[in-house]
Amino acid sequence: MENQNLPNERALGVYWFVESDSLGFKVSLPKQPATRRGILSITSSVYDPLGIAAPFVLKAKILLQSLCRRDIGWDEEIQGEDLRIWNQWLSEVKDLDQLRIRRCYKPSGFGQVVSCQLHIFADASDVGYGVAAYLRLCDESGRISCSLVTGKARVAPLKKMTIPRMELTAATIAVRLGKVLTQELDCDIHGTYYWTDSMTVLRYLANESCRFQTFVANRIAIIRDASCLQQWKYVNTKFNPADCATRGQSVKRFLQCSMWFEGPGFLSQPETEWPQQDADLTKLPDNDAEVKKTVLMAAETPISPVDRLLEHYSDWTRLKRAVAWILVVMKRLQDRVAASERLKQEPAQQELEQQEPNALHRSQKLESEQSRVKQTLSSGDRESLNHTRLTTENLEAAERVLVYHVQQKHWKDEIKLLNEKERENHPR
Structure with a gap:
């Protein structure tokens, strides 16, 4: 040919x-x-x-x-x-x-492939960021071959960005590239791994309790959607081939960089020889600028007066009598308010004088009525509750209040469901 x-x-x-x-x-x-x-x-x-x-x-x-x-x-x-x-x-x-x-990922003389893995490395600097993807093949005899699939190198945005944000952007490019390669490569990928030399990125991905700034939060969401935390691994910068694509290299140095074309040496070793990361990834620095400040608000939940009585009394009879007395006092106060409202609804003295010839007589009658109501209210206030006896109706009303309160507190959803069923069966 x-x-x-x-x-x-x-x-x-x-x-x-x-x-x-x-x-x-x-x-x-x-x-x-x-x-x-x-x-x-x-x-x-x-x-x-x-x-x-x-x-x-x-x-x-x-x-x-x-x-x-x-x-x-x-x-x-x-x-x-x-x-x-x-x-x-x-x-x-x-x-x-x-x-x-x-050209061919599988070298000549290579045996039957039993394992095919995709390894994508990400890195960033103050001037650029890049990724490098490698296909790691293993045959039945244990031979391992690693080849460059594709690489990407981009300049940093004109707007200055922090290194952690640059590293996170590179990680986002890595997962997007991994998704494309998994779909386009004509082979069965048995595992996809992402490598970064940024512990900050790994901590961001591992932390689910902190709220991050919008830029970081959006990229974390993209990465989590396309990968899982177990796929992400730490690699030292000197073993990260993507570092070559973050600052630019001369051709001479570039051609001598075997790590760019074949991946880091540990990929040619068994998985037990790969870099291990034992540090706790869930803890972030207290002064991390990408973590939103947590605002604590103490809200006191109001306690129902009935609950206070339930906590105070351990005897059912005493509890019921206490609630009955409260209902009696409430009834008297309601009567007082109603009486006051009736007084306000009476015509003013001036209007009566203009409407009827015998205005003076009507005015005197109104003053007498107002005085009688006030005396009634005052005498009600002076009346000692000790002279009042609770009736059976009072105790039954108190019992209904207690039972209703407990039902609404513990079976609110069930009662709501029953009411909805009742409305469905008997529509108005």
């Missing part, structure tokens, strides 16, 4: 080298001025759908963002340190021709 290359996409294309069954680059960049527009044109022409060269391309994106942040004109020639960085990047692009990665 003759060697064939995949179609070029603009100036930079991904090639399939059939003889070695590997993927790589052949670089041919157009001549562009050293301006913001020219840098954007060349950077956008990089066709790297798998993110194989993501750490190197990120360097140009970081430079472009720096020019945007300083509001450099689109056609303004860059100078000084910016020009040096750009020329260095252009001089290194041709070295991408040396890049080769195995």
Whole structure:
């Protein structure tokens, strides 16, 4: 079979080298001025759908963002340190021709695959964040092969963000990438694992009692919806391949980074040799700015007067008599209020004088009636309750109050249901 290359996409294309069954680059960049527009044109022409060269391309994106942040004109020639960085990047692009990665995830001579795992690493810095996904295969003889599936590198937002927020954003990209790869890879994934070197992210995911700021809360919800806490693991920064995609790397250093193409060394070991995290993830620092302050409000639940009586009396008869006396006093107070209302409803003395010829006689009669009612009320106040005897009706009324209160307190839902059934059976 003759060697064939995949179609070029603009100036930079991904090639399939059939003889070695590997993927790589052949670089041919157009001549562009050293301006913001020219840098954007060349950077956008990089066709790297798998993110194989993501750490190197990120360097140009970081430079472009720096020019945007300083509001450099689109056609303004860059100078000084910016020009040096750009020329260095252009001089290194041709070295991408040396890049080769195995096209097939399963190497030649590899046995029957018995385990297929997806491992996605996430990391972030103050200038960028990235993820790297690897397919870990294990055959029946215990041989292990680990290959880069895809990588992503993005510059940090123009608006300054804290490192924990950047790390959490990278973790969000990781779970979204994991969902896509699980659907698109033509193989059965037996397990998906997410790795981060941020203990803060792991604590955020493990904590379910704190209320977080909106930015953090939204991303935690996305991560929890697409993964479970058991899938997340801690990895030291020096063993995190996604670290390569957070600051940008030169081609020379990038090509020498075997961890980017094959994953960290521990993935080639049994799972018992993987990094372990024994720290308590449920505790967050007291001064964490992403945790909303907890406002404690003490609300006193009002106690019913009947409940107070139930707690005070241990004898049923005494309790019933106490409630009966309260009902008697309430009745007398209600009578007083009713009598006062009747007085207010009598016509005013001036109106009577205008309405009837014998106004003076009517006025005297009204004053006499008001005096009689007031004397009645006063005498009622002076009357000693000791001279009053509770009747059977009083005790029965008290008993009904107590029974009704207990029923409403302990069987409120049942009573409500019975009332609803009653209305259904006998609609008005």
